Amino acid sequence: MHWYESAVWIPNVITFIVMLGIGGKHFVNAPPSAPVTASNVITFATTAASSVISWCTMTPDAGVYHSKKASSLRIFLYTYIGLFIASITVHFLGVIFAASAPNVPTWEAGFDNGNNIGGLINAILSPLGGFGKFLTALLALSIPSACAPTMYIFGSSFMTIGSFFAKVPRYVYVIISEAILIPVAIVGATQFYATFVDVLSLIGYWSSAFAVIVLVEHFVFRKNDFSSYKMEDWNQPRRLPVGLAAVLAFFCAFGIIIPSMSQVWYTGPIAKAGTGDIGIPAGCAVAFVVCLVLRSIEKSWTGR
Template sequence: MMTPDYGVYHNVKTPTWRIFTYTYLGFFIASITGHFLGAIFAASATNDPAWEAGFDNGNSVGGLINAVLAPAGGFGKFLTVLLALTIPSACAPTMYTFGMSFMTIGPFFAKVPRYVFAIVSEAILIPVAIIGAKKFYVTFVNVISIIGYWSTVFAVIILLEHFVFRKNNFGLYDIADWDKPRKLPIGAAALIAFFSAFGIIVPCMSQTAYVGPIANAGAGDIGILAGSAVALIVYLALRSLERSWYQR
């Protein structure tokens, strides 16, 4: 989630490898520690009745944490509350990115105060959280799976643009034109490729909430592979035409 707006305070003279290394290690070390602890507690829950009851078959991470810290008494409850209060710190960057992303779409969105987007994202987040609190594991898996589909297709389009059409040359990006729509690609190729990919992903996906006919026929969940292939073919063809017609 490191968008340019988050990194404006880096010294321009700092080597890029150092910025990458520090940023990557900062995210990696902090994330992997929590993931390892979570995996250990979740895997051990089946061996402890109190932990297993608190975990509620994977639907209550908070219950598991509370059960783990229960032997510490009042201090354990304090830590549980403290951990609960850290959740907004994970949501805040996402809400911020939500606003930043909309503001880059066009001039109209850029004129909307950023706090409006934060309120809108919160209005979406609250009902999802209420529903997800009762069926955490199923909701979590479904959301992550959907993100996996679209993010993979998005990545394919971005990589094709950079390595095929921009020749892996950052000099071909004119940063000064970022807010000048007439000088930017019209985006038709990317949009058509993206939605075309989902045209094949839906029948090929296999999730708890929905299983497509192709996946149900025995192919399994091949949505990411099929979607990536379609996005690659469609974007290569349409982006080539787009560049020849519009010269951008």
Template sequence: MSYNVDFETGTHPYVEKDLQSISERNQDDFQYSHPFKQKLLSWGVEARGILPVPPELRTDTQYNQIFFIWLSANFNILSFSAGTLGPVVFGLGLRDTCLVILFFNLLCSALPAYLTTWGPKLGLRQMCQSRYSFGFFGVIIPSIFNLASMCGFCILNCILGGQTLSSVSGGGLSWTVGIVIISVISLLVSFCGYKVLTWYERLAWIPVLVVYVVALGIGGKHLLNPPPAEPASAIAILSFASTIAGFVITYSPLASDFTIYFPPEVDSWKIFLYSYLGFNIPIITVQCLGAAVVVAAPSVPSWNAGYDNGNVGGLLEAMLSPSGGFGKFLTVLLALSVTANVAPTLYSFCLSFQVFIPYLAVVPRYVFSILATAIIIPLSIVGSTKFYDTLTNFLGLIGYWASAYGAVILMEHLVIRRGRFDGYDLRYWNSPRKLPTGLAALGACAIACALIVPSMDQVWFLGPIAEKTGDIGFEMAFTVTAIAYIPLRYFELRFRKLV
């Protein structure tokens, strides 16, 4: 199949008039004609939203930047906090916590790493690719879940950043002001778009590495002899594993958003390897560090005081406090590290919102960064008082839908389309009547819910299966959805041919 994309919009009578305005020429006219927009573009601000990137514009050969995007996005306090959940919430010892972190991250990061390889081949954002299995209108449902997940991650990061800035100031700066500072900085980076974002992510991990090295140099001696732990139960291990899976597998719905400017001929193994290492190096190391520090905290009075009421920012500030003013400076850098996660998340939020409401595809991408920030700030302020409950419940829940989503996308590509990218007719990316109905995808996900719910172990609900096994909801979500999707999709193809 030729990769020369004809941006055809289809003939659906209800949406044809609006969607035809999303052709490349009309969108360019809409976005770039205003003098203010022209000025933004001259400064390097990216306006392109979900419009496919044709091959002649896929010219970025700096393939290692996808490694730095995932590295910086996960080399922060949120990864540290996720690691503390093993000992604090699930009662696991340090060894068991680190083993779960290691093996489940290695397993679950393979899915988003693989999906990043699709961007150069198709030139489509991740949720637009999903239209080839969920359909034009059906994909709105996973888009809603994706928007909620991205908002959740932004909220958690803003809370942590705000907590940490407040700890540095000795309480003189409130959590609320700290949250606003983190949100505004992240907005500025995401507003500018792809070029500025990739430049920022290439550098953002460096000061964080310095902070962690100094923290280990100062407090590493307290981590050498962790206290003995009770034997771990299978229920605790699987429940913590579900939380860890929710941390990384939810990158799948935005995986290829950052690789669509790479040329189609790039080797997929190279993009996969960069992404896989970009996920695992920061997540595994920082989560294990978080687990080790929180296990040692009760035996170090200053750490324990800083960690009062689950204040992770206070714990890190207490670790760095022996270095005086330099420690406070490093703590500020650590607080700002969350912007490297919030900024790319806001970037993908814009794209998912345009899939959620297709008629807004003519609106420049950066407008939605402002909208997302306006949503995130008040929600972060409200949720800041119950961080650990928010973190545990959020990571546990989002893993379910992301697993089901990943199963549909994989089965469509590997089984239905035989793993061939020329099996996607890119002319119809925006054509409701040419794309699948999405009933097979949504039906498979609905069937999976029958086993996901009884397999859930949450604070507010414990299913009968999970009561015996621990939380295996994300495993059920992936397996059942994958099995159910194939026959449902073949049945759907009897009435609508493959595009």
């Protein structure tokens, strides 16, 4: 899977370059379709952040490639720059093509009022004929590059919960995750963009709280000292933290995330007050405070 992930981006980059070459002449400095408000900016920032934060649960697996001699700063910069460049480039491409679509009839028809990203890409590449369809197909086939790591982590995460789950072959979890994924894909196929944003935001809510809890453990309670992690204890539950503080902090975070979220299917009272979707920053703040307090108590009682 790591080999696949390291190579699958190449067809995408080629396709994006071709799209820029063909569609560049149609780019315009489009005015906003509606007044820009602070609420809109915050909600958009939350969605954009969700697409990057969601990778945090997968980074530990990539850690097997890190040299023990590499500094923390170096690993941080490599990871941050890699995510930043990849994300900002695609975000800019999406913005400029979507903003220019209303001025090109074929693009607008393919885009279908902003609900069909695949149709927009196909319309942009249509002047190339069969080669354009081939590039569109390649781009579509790269979508598993986002799904496969999630399915992989779904299995490995269950296996870390308890010894019972570890006895189940990993491919069983992959099959279960696929059984969940296929119905969601079928339902969301007709409204891909709206479904994608809704699901992505949900992932961002919980993964941001998860990330804060991990960072609190590492920087506050382990003093940024990697030697405090005893590798030989990885499968010895009695030597590991109980985890109750982390679980409670996670659920407490959702106590503020839910009233602070702003989605098509639900808008909380705090978001309705005009703040926009502040679910991620609010959830992070609560997770930080609660984890700090409860983990201190947990550690004083259990000594681990």
